[in-house]
Amino acid sequence: MIRSMTSFARQASQHDWGSLVWEIRSVNHRYLEPSFKLPESMRRLENELREKLRKSLSRGKVECSLRVQFQAGGSSGQLSVNKELLAQLISAGETVQQQLRDPAALNPLQLLQWPGIMSEPETDSDLLCEQALALFVVTLEQLVESREREGAALKQFIEQRLDTIGHINGAVKQQLPDILQAQRQKLQERLEELKAELNPDRLEQEMVILAQKADVDEELDRLDAHLIEVRRVLTKGGACGRRLDFLMQELNREANTLSSKSIVTDTTQAAVELKVLIEQMREQIQNIE
Template sequence: MIHSMTGFATYADQNNEYITEVNIRTVNSRYMEINVKIPEKLKLYEMEIRNCFKDFFNRGKFEISINLTPKVASNGLEINNNLVAALTSKISEINNAYRAKDPHAAINFSALDILMYPGVIANTSNSNDSIHELVINAVKECMNKLNEARTLEGDKISVFLNGHLDSIELMRQNIINRMPEIVEWQKTKVDDFIQQHQVKVDGSLLEQEIILLCQRMDIAEELNRLSSHIEQARHILKQGGICGKRLDFLMQEFNRETNTIASKSINTEITNSAIELKVQIEQMREQVQNIE
């Protein structure tokens, strides 16, 4: 299968502390271009994110944006209730001991005092590890979705290109079928000119000139090469993989043969066929630019 370089994907995920959303948009490019838009908190992961793209894709212009939102209900703090209970119990024991000596004596501890005691409040958030795993996994999942979208688009392009290859082959066959008639028409045209203007021409010389004329307008070699290019293009599309640059080069070869056919044409019908071939090839080339 082939892959288009054009596509869009989005993916959202969350853990106990954060919600993240990843959006990736890609268009065609001759090279690998990556534009990353992420919060300052994620800057330390930017190189890893870029490497993920380089490992996953071959070329294209990518725009990736990542949003990271902390969950309001989760602040990563946890109260050690067992320690609070133990502290409260000890405070009661101390107060009871003081009151045994002096009924009015007491040590006053506020809730804030207890919270400030070491170990009462624990930061259970392993923030960096939690963010790293969440974000990198989300990026990879989004890339998978993007690749699926690019594959679907690639399938459509493949159908489009094969359809145009069928059209080019049909036009090629029509030209081949018409060539004997066109050559005969050209000979008749020369004979009519000679008779009309009563030109005296040596028979053997006339024959040589007609042969040279036929050689100049002979496009059999170009038509054969065009057939070879069609088969090669079909093979590349069937093989799939990273084939955009090979197909782009092949489009240049298609154009070269068509230009030669047009330059050799001395018949309006062949000229029009060459123009239509160029239209078909140009439409193919535009789609080939989107193939990875």
């Protein structure tokens, strides 16, 4: 199964002490480039998180962020107040009030905002890391599933274009003998209009040159071979984005050769349609892992 590199996953879990929220975003990239936004107390998890990413993903720019929200009244008790620091802060505030001769009372809410006055309930850091890691695994699985669903849609899109290219290729193959015969007839008619003395040998040489110039059987055969290979890669799945991108370059090369050898507008138009279809596939393949 092929995977897209563009996806998003979010998972949250509730606990006695509060909640955890993981968000993972991924976009297309030549290589796997993970980045993590973690609370300082959880930084020790980063190496293990990177390893789990490498085991599940091959390519993409992946941004992972973890939010930890503690709540009052958790399993470790209520929020606590640093009474010693609070007493010092009140004493300092009263001194300032006396100097300013301001009788206004100190605002308790402002005091609580002072750094270090309030402290969160302590939580077992090992347990917290274990819960965060378990939730990350679930979020990563969701991301992979999302990438696979989008990859299936991309595969269907590409297969539709492959079918159309196959029909165009077959039509050109079928028309090629008639095209060469029509060119031969056209050349003969022009010579007759000029009332020139026809030299059978010279005419045959001109037709050989024309046939060589217009001979695109090899290009059409290679187009068929590349189409077969693209379908094989799509069926095999896995991390196939780079291989598919290479095959798009090969398909485009054959389409360009077909266009340069064209001697009638029908073949030129077919080559243009091929290049449009190939470019549409190439744009989508840029998102495939």
